[in-house]
Amino acid sequence: MASNAPTASDKPVLHTYFRSSCSWRVRIALNHKQIDYTPSYVNLLKGEQKSDQYAATNPGKLLPTLEIDGNVLTQSVAILEYLEETRPQHPLLPADAAGRAHVRALVNAIACDIQPFGNLRVQQYYSTEAEQKLAWGRHWTTLGFVAVEAAIAKRGGKYCYGDSVTLADVCLFPQVYNAGRFGVDMTQFPSIVRVVENLQKLDAFVQSAPEAQPDCPPAIAAAAK
Amino acid sequence: MASNAPTASDKPVLHTYFRSSCSWRVRIALNHKQIDYTPSYVNLLKGEQKSDQYAATNPGKLLPTLEIDGNVLTQSVAILEYLEETRPQHPLLPADAAGRAHVRALVNAIACDIQPFGNLRVQQYYSTEAEQKLAWGRHWTTLGFVAVEAAIAKRGGKYCYGDSVTLADVCLFPQVYNAGRFGVDMTQFPSIVRVVENLQKLDAFVQSAPEAQPDCPPAIAAAAK
Numbered sequence: 001m002a003s004n005a006p007t008a009s010d011k012p013v014l015h016t017y018f019r020s021s022c023s024w025r026v027r028i029a030l031n032h033k034q035i036d037y038t039p040s041y042v043n044l045l046k047g048e049q050k051s052d053q054y055a056a057t058n059p060g061k062l063l064p065t066l067e068i069d070g071n072v073l074t075q076s077v078a079i080l081e082y083l084e085e086t087r088p089q090h091p092l093l094p095a096d097a098a099g100r101a102h103v104r105a106l107v108n109a110i111a112c113d114i115q116p117f118g119n120l121r122v123q124q125y126y127s128t129e130a131e132q133k134l135a136w137g138r139h140w141t142t143l144g145f146v147a148v149e150a151a152i153a154k155r156g157g158k159y160c161y162g163d164s165v166t167l168a169d170v171c172l173f174p175q176v177y178n179a180g181r182f183g184v185d186m187t188q189f190p191s192i193v194r195v196v197e198n199l200q201k202l203d204a205f206v207q208s209a210p211e212a213q214p215d216c217p218p219a220i221a222a223a224a225k
Numbered sequence: 226m227a228s229n230a231p232t233a234s235d236k237p238v239l240h241t242y243f244r245s246s247c248s249w250r251v252r253i254a255l256n257h258k259q260i261d262y263t264p265s266y267v268n269l270l271k272g273e274q275k276s277d278q279y280a281a282t283n284p285g286k287l288l289p290t291l292e293i294d295g296n297v298l299t300q301s302v303a304i305l306e307y308l309e310e311t312r313p314q315h316p317l318l319p320a321d322a323a324g325r326a327h328v329r330a331l332v333n334a335i336a337c338d339i340q341p342f343g344n345l346r347v348q349q350y351y352s353t354e355a356e357q358k359l360a361w362g363r364h365w366t367t368l369g370f371v372a373v374e375a376a377i378a379k380r381g382g383k384y385c386y387g388d389s390v391t392l393a394d395v396c397l398f399p400q401v402y403n404a405g406r407f408g409v410d411m412t413q414f415p416s417i418v419r420v421v422e423n424l425q426k427l428d429a430f431v432q433s434a435p436e437a438q439p440d441c442p443p444a445i446a447a448a449a450k
Contacts, residue, residue, distance in 0.1 A: 060334060060372030071323045074372075077337070078329035085322045097310045098296045104303035108336070109285060112302070116341045125364065126351075139350065147285030147299075 012037040012068040015057070017044045018213035021115060021174035022076040023064040027208035028170045029080050033087050037066075041215040044120055077111050080167050092167045103161050106151055106168035110175050114144035118178050137182035141175070145189050148172065152191040158198050165202070173199050177210070237262040237293040240282070242269045243438035246340060246399035247301040248289040252433035253395045254305050258312050262291075266440040269345055302336050305392050317392045328386050331376055331393035335400050339369035343403050362407035366400070370414050373397065377416040383423050390427070398424050402435070 014030065014037050016023040030037050042048045042063055049061045058065045058074050066073045069086065073079050084092050093100045116122060117140035123133045152160050160168035176196050179186065186193055199205045210216055211224040239255065239262050241248040255262050267273045267288055274286045283290045283299050291298045294311065298304050309317055318325045341347060342365035348358045377385050385393035401421050404411065411418055424430045435441055436449040 059375035060338070060369075062338070062372075069323070071326065073326050073330065075330040075333040075337070077333050078326050081329055082322055082326040085325070097307055098294070100310070101296065101298050101303050101307040104306055105298065105300040108300035108302050111333070111337050112300070112341055113285070113287070116337055117347075122342075122365075140347075144285075147287075150284035 012066055013040050014038070015040045015042050015054070015063060015065040015067075016213070016215075017042050017063050018210040018216040020044060020063040021118070021178055022062075024174040024177075024208055024210065025076045025170050026064050026066060026079050026083075027213075028173065028204055029083050029092060029167075031204035031208050032092065032165065032170070032202075033083060033090050035083070035087060039214070043215070077107060077171075080107075080170065084167070092165065092170060094161065094164075094166065099161065102151070102155060103166045103168045106148060106160055107171050109144060109147050109151070110168075110171040113147070114141050114175055115171075115178075117141075118182065134182050137178070138184050141179045141182055141184050142188070145179070145184070145192060149189045149191050152195060156191055156195060159195055165199075165204075169195065169199055169205075172196070173205050237291055238265050239263070240265045240267050240279070240288060240290040240292075241438070241440075242267050242288050243435040243441040245269060245288040246343070246403055247287075249399040249402075249433055249435065250301045250395050251289050251291060251304050251308075252438075253398065253429055254308050254317060254392075256429035256433050257317065257390065257395070257427075258308060258315050260308070260312060264439070268440070302332060302392075302396075305332075305395065309392070317390065317395060319386065319389075319391065324386065327376070327380060328391045328393045331373060331385055332396050334369060334372050334376070335393075335396040338372070339366050339400055340396075340403075342366075343407065359407050362403070363409050366404045366407055366409050367413070370404070370409070370417060374414045374416050377420060381416055381420060384420055390424075390429075394420065394424055394430075397421070398430050 012030070012035065014023070014026060016027065016039050042054060044063065048054060049063060055061050057072055060074060062074070064076055064079065066079045073082055080092070093103055118137045123137065126136055127133050155161055157163040159165050160172055172192065173196060176192065206212070211221045237255070237260065239248070239251060241252065241264050267279060269288065273279060274288060280286050282297055285299060287299070289301055289304065291304050298307055305317070318328055343362045348362065351361055352358050380386055382388040384390050385397055397417065398421060401417065431437070436446045
């Protein structure tokens with residue numbers, strides 16, 4: 001075999017956990033762009049992200065990490081931007097700067113104002129009471145979705161921004177799944193509900209769902225059916 | 226005057242509050258890129274962000290908002306990317322995709338894993354006890370800075386990423402200011418301290434500081450001297 005021939009190791013490796021919403025974002029983008037990858041499972045509940053081996057790869061001890069093109073990339077939103085720049089097929093950002101700014105505003109409204117408060121380590125630090133954790137997640141998700149709903153009502157179509165799938169949809173879909181776990185009343189957010197119904201028809205989103213991952217415990221996968 | 230001549234209204238308008246760290250990020254970038262702007266002050270402590278007038282501009286009721294090129298842009302990180310795309314002078318992102326991914330990972334480590342927990346509305350919801358609020362901010366800042374320190378130790382130079390100012394520095398500087406308010410022990414983070422010492426020599430960073438803003442109460446500005 002020629003030494004420069006592509007090998008299995010040329011495939012990107014995604015360090016992922018079935019229920020990590022930030023890992024899910026990257027799974028969606030990889031699927032949407034039809035990029036084959038090798039998953040490497042990190043069980044957050046067992047604390048495997050704190051192992052010396054994983055921390056050497058990701059000093060923040062967070063998921064996901066993507067090994068790609070000889071780089072070790074962290075932070076899901078930075079990874080999404082990298083994939084968009086280096087794999088422009090099936091684009092996830094609009095062609096114009098103003099459109100990109102609006103999509104990125106939605107991405108950040110989710111990634112900065114909603115997701116952090118539902119993060120497992122944040123929930124565990126906030127309270128030991130299950131109902132308090134849910135109420136905390138519900139509060140910030142509801143508040144954040146008010147802004148997201150307004151943005152989609154204004155510029156959304158079939159999806160968050162017009163009729164093409166963008167990074168906003170990539171971030172919204174896992175967040176609505178989490179909203180369900182927190183018991184958020186989604187009847188307040190008809191535009192978000194409409195977009196999610198359309199995203200549920202797309203393989204890239206459905207096949208990357210927590211219950212469809214090989215590291216999802218069979219009991220959880222069965223309950224979701 | 227010809228109707229197409231530039232007018233005062235062509236200047237970007239930044240809705241800002243002196244102590245909003247997300248507004249500070251945008252003030253730094255505007256100064257760094259030498260973009261003249263008109264500030265519009267929104268007093269977060271007085272709740273002015275909740276007024277009908279401001280909410281019509283920014284349904285998330287958050288700062289900053291930038292009115293520019295006929296667009297109304299929200300979310301500081303989305304605004305920074307827009308400025309970088311449309312005003313490429315004095316660039317704030319590296320020329321290569323891997324470098325940009327590393328800078329954006331730092332941006333997101335700050336914007337998603339640290340800043341949200343120090344946000345005024347989050348602090349107010351978390352606790353009514355001043356010391357509990359500080360401990361909460363201190364906890365998440367310290368944890369987040371572990372990842373930031375590791376990244377700067379690996380790839381930093383004079384600044385967060387090599388020897389040119391990037392968006393990572395734009396986000397780090399206000400966060401270290403907040404860390405001081407929370408009482409974070411910065412001796413654990415020698416690389417961050419080194420970078421901040423270098424940034425303190427730059428007009429774009431110093432002139433955008435909270436105490437240098439016209440909406441900073443004179444007593445606070447005086448105490449900072």
